[in-house]
Amino acid sequence: MVLTLVCAVLSACSLQVEESDVAGVYVAHFKSGSEKLQLQRDGSFVQQVLVQGVETRSFGTWTYERTDGVVAVIHLTDCLAVSDGFGDIRAGFATQQGGCRFPVRLGPEMPSALRKIELSRAERRDLQTVALDLKDAIVKHDVERILRHVDNRTGLSCTDTEIPYTEIRRDLRDPESHLFQSLFETTRRLRRCGHEYRSEYPAISDAEFFRNATNAHVEIALVDVLPESGELWATATFHSSHMRHAAREWSFSRVGDRWLLGRGLIVSRCSCG
Numbered sequence: 001m002v003l004t005l006v007c008a009v010l011s012a013c014s015l016q017v018e019e020s021d022v023a024g025v026y027v028a029h030f031k032s033g034s035e036k037l038q039l040q041r042d043g044s045f046v047q048q049v050l051v052q053g054v055e056t057r058s059f060g061t062w063t064y065e066r067t068d069g070v071v072a073v074i075h076l077t078d079c080l081a082v083s084d085g086f087g088d089i090r091a092g093f094a095t096q097q098g099g100c101r102f103p104v105r106l107g108p109e110m111p112s113a114l115r116k117i118e119l120s121r122a123e124r125r126d127l128q129t130v131a132l133d134l135k136d137a138i139v140k141h142d143v144e145r146i147l148r149h150v151d152n153r154t155g156l157s158c159t160d161t162e163i164p165y166t167e168i169r170r171d172l173r174d175p176e177s178h179l180f181q182s183l184f185e186t187t188r189r190l191r192r193c194g195h196e197y198r199s200e201y202p203a204i205s206d207a208e209f210f211r212n213a214t215n216a217h218v219e220i221a222l223v224d225v226l227p228e229s230g231e232l233w234a235t236a237t238f239h240s241s242h243m244r245h246a247a248r249e250w251s252f253s254r255v256g257d258r259w260l261l262g263r264g265l266i267v268s269r270c271s272c273g
Helices: 121-139 143-147 165-171 178-184 186-196 206-212
Strands: 003-005 024-029 033-039 044-051 054-066 071-080 097-106 114-117 156-158 161-163 217-225 232-239 248-255 258-263
Touching: 024 217, 033 217, 044 071, 121 143, 121 206, 121 217, 121 232, 121 248, 121 258, 143 165, 165 178, 178 186, 178 206, 206 248
Parallel strands: 003 097, 156 258
Antiparallel strands: 024 033, 024 114, 033 044, 044 054, 054 071, 071 097, 156 161, 217 232, 232 248, 248 258
């Protein structure tokens, strides 16, 4: 099984695989199912294999070894040997777990390879625009504009809890709610939740974070592709040069031609976050 990295503009490529190039989401489609491999930037991975609606998962760590420049090798611990080498999933793959070693190369994609899924330039630009508009709406306490970035059919998720849209709308106007305080009210939030945070990262509101982070930059990253629907999930992470202000990370799903907020706010039963 080969992982390939496709270079869209050859003239812009350095023809050298870097570790930052390797991290990401890879998918492969076989006759009887599909495989998804998420290589996280912290060195961990999640491998998911879907066969006839049944999902098998494996978790482990990965390391990176550069060889001759255009080819690199990644090493996975506790991975599943999925491909049979003939375009299908190996029989008994779920019980064949151990170390795996895969080459990664710049160049044309091979038909049987796991393919790295990348956001297009337009998708990345659109998500950045949405994230910046949401940031501005929070700073200006513009509730209606915040709600435009939430799917009114599904609401928001927080620590695996689904919060309906009607509850989000209500809490955005309720000064006693966790959502209101985490977005707009540092004083109340500190009084209510300060004891649950480390002293070097105080429980300030998102509005205060953005007001003080005048040079904050946003980092866009694809984090997941749902195996059956192909739905994209990506994060927008705001970093501040203020050492005591922890980054803000929001997760968005691609719904049609729109990016909608799915996770990242402290809502309702999520308590202090």
